[in-house]
Amino acid sequence: MSRIPLPDLSALAAAQARQQQLTKPAGSLGQLESLACQLAALQGREVPLPLSPAITVFAGDHGVCAEGVSAYPQAVTGAMVANFVHGGAAISVLARVNQARLEVVDAGVAASLDGLPIVHAKVRAGSGNIRRQAALSAAEVQQALDVGRDAARRAIASGATLLIAGDMGIGNTTPSAALICRLTGHSVDSIVGRGTGVDDAGLALKRQVVADALARVAAAKLDGRALLAELGGLEIAAIAGFYLEGAAQGVPLLLDGFISTAAALAAQEIEPAVTPWFIASHCSQETGHQLALAALGLTPLLDLGFRLGEGSGAAAVIPLLQQAIALHAGMATFAEAGVAGKSEPA
Template sequence: MPAIPAPDLSARAAAATRQQQLTKPTGSLGKLEDIAITLASLQGREIPQPLRPAITVFAGDHGVCAEGVSAYPPEVTAAMVANFVHGGAAISVLARSNQARLEVVDAGVATDLSALPIVHGKVRAGSGNIRREPAMSAAECEAALQVGRMAARRAIADGASLLIAGDMGIGNTTPSAALICRLTGHSPEAIVGRGTGVGDTALAHKRQVVADALARVAADVNGLALLAELGGLEIAAMAGFYLEGAAQGVPLLLDGFISTAAALAAQAIAPDITPWLLASHCSQETGHALALAELGLTPLIDFGLRLGEGSGAALAIPLLQQAIALHAGMATFAEAGVAGKSEPA
């Protein structure tokens, strides 16, 4: 596994100094100042360059849908992949609006999608039912991680300087919740939510399914084994995407519940990934805030979203771009001939 570089602390210090010299009260731009300083450290320059975002949506189906954990049938996964291709999905619209590269990857959809113009990285046709069996074998998990790594390499080779992973997989909040429970230590009651909109009875059942899946897996398994036991093919691919992006020194903007589960899994495999993670938003899904807290991340926005696809991350791209623009374009007190803050006697 390639080593993950550390952020550039000298660039961070230089960016923080510049923020204190800009024609505004220190701290008056709030989180925008923090964003600019963080991106300076990740790009290794006092003034970060504008971002070139790339969004990759990973799709996969889940055997745990047989347990009745989703309000939608599994066939919706394939239908939504086609919708991405035809440009009608939310992430398709947001990618166009942000002039972001958009790629769709089949990591494990049960349906044959060979006729669609997407990246065909199917490891197997859907993951196992995590309530009763591993999601995938160790070899299949490694293959799914590699699907994500290759996607990151393609995006970076095309010039991406910000990576976003989106997800599509009916039932995928269940394995995501299981991963988050095990990796944060929280109970299913704290983490498991309604996903695509299940009712109270189905929610209680879904929490039991997650509890059963957790009980099936030994407490001392490592991050890679845990991902194979409780994850999903697209979740593993997202983790690989994050691991490769960090290894190549590219910031990673997380989306919602599923992408945060993938990030926690990636962190369990390679703890050095953490500084490369940025949180776009806090979703409406139960447990997302706790998962972000485990990563030490503060989300930029909270709009009550729970769509996935990378949509929340795409919405946050303009905030990152504006933070860079302000940091780069504002005059310093010296340049503007404006008196700086005078300390009281």
Template sequence: MPRIPAPNLSTRQAAEARQQQLTKPAGSLGKLEQLAVTLAGLQGRDIPLPLSPAITVFAGDHGVCAEGVSAFPPEVTGAMVANFVHGGAAISVLARANQARLEVVDAGVASDLSTLPIVHAKVRAGSGNLRHEAAMTRQQAEAALEVGRDAARRAIADGATLLIAGDMGIGNTTPSAALICRLTGHGVEAIVGRGTGVSDAGLAVKRQVVADALARLAGQTLDGHGVLAELGGLEIAAMAGFYLEGARQGVPLLLDGFISTAAALAAHAIDADIAPWLLASHCSQETGHALALQALGLSPLIDLGFRLGEGSGAAAALPLLQQAIALHAGMATFAEAGVAGKSA
């Protein structure tokens, strides 16, 4: 498989030089300036083009829900997939508001969704209970990665120039926390949070479940594929594949929240060359998200107290990316405006 390319250094440098000449004090637009420069390097253009975003929501169920780690029953996963299709979910609204392509993929939902107009790519009907066994076999993890790669190929073939992966899977903050702990070395207390809002007792159970899953693998040497198979989920693996293929094709990746970042860490464990293609949209309220972003060297654009998932935080940040490009392209330089530049 072709390698993930590096960003274009020369166009990045040209964009940095342009930013110094725009009619404003250097750095006065903060992260929007940095974002425009980053996108120039990723697009290979001194002045990036406006983005055509595609959002793909991957759905899957989790055997670990049997341990009582979620405030909602597993049946909600399938019901929410139907809500996406019918346009009533937050991500459905945000996709429309941002004129973003939206696709929903069943990577491993336990219930039968065959009547819904979605992409049917079920690898298996829910993952295993990672407290006691591997969430997936290595072969199933590979298949789920390919589900995500296929989704990225469809989106890019349809004209996408920015990819967002969303998630739907009751209980999926538990495998995400386990992945983040294993891949970053942070402890359970720092990473495992309340997810959909479990009680204090539920949080204690959830932390013990993750601790038991990590202990099950103690002393084992695992590559990125192995960690994903043991501790991940079908939709999480599909998201990782989506990111890997997007980067391979030179398309920027805008991360969402906790689950999205866990998937990005898994993708990074598989191929570290993905790092420059990752952008952080927001910092979730979920415990450990900030630490997961730090592990990837990412700084979020916004912090609005989101903890929904679905790709909602990334979609909410989309206007900032478009505005960063518009400012970079549309502002006059000091010379064009006949304005004196900084003298000292």
């Protein structure tokens, strides 16, 4: 496994010093200032370069759907993968408008997707039902992590300097919630939400399913990989691998919503050094996302009520990152503009 580098603290200090000299009151651009400095540290440059984003959507199905935890049938997963590659999905549109590379990876869709122009890397046709059994074997977790690592390598080889992972998998908020509960210690009621829109009865059932899954493994001491095996899913494990490889290669990771944050927590459990490479794009409407981000020590840039997944919330934030860099690079300093800086007290 590649060692994950640390952010460049000298570049961070230089960027922070530059921010103090730009023609504006210090702090007046809020999070865009700290974001530019963070990107400077991650790129190892006082003035970071504009980003070349790549979006990889990982798809997989979940045996726990048999418990009735989703408002949609499992067949929607495969249908949406087709929609991605035919250009009709939200992430397809957002990738186009942001000039981002888009790749779709079948990590474990139950249906056959033969003939679609995607990356065919199916580990198995859907995970196990986490209420009653492990989602995956240890070997399958490793395969899924490798699927994600390979996808990160492809994106970076294509020139990507910002990585976004999207998800597609009917029912995947259930294993994601189970992982978040186990990894953060928060209660089921505080984390488990309505996903794609279950009613009150469906929400109560979903919370019971997650509670049962957690009870099944409550006494077990599980590391990050074992947690993915017991409570995860194929696309979730693949996203974790994507993050681990991206960080190892020194590329910033822009998190999306609830599922990608569950994968980020799992990646952190496997290798804590991954955490500084995360940037939180937005806060999902899904119950518990804010708590999951807080557990990673992250503050989201936006809160627009998104709960779609696919990488859509992260893609919507790409222009903010580009603007933060452009402001940091393009604004004049007080000296360059001949403008007097802040007066020192007498």
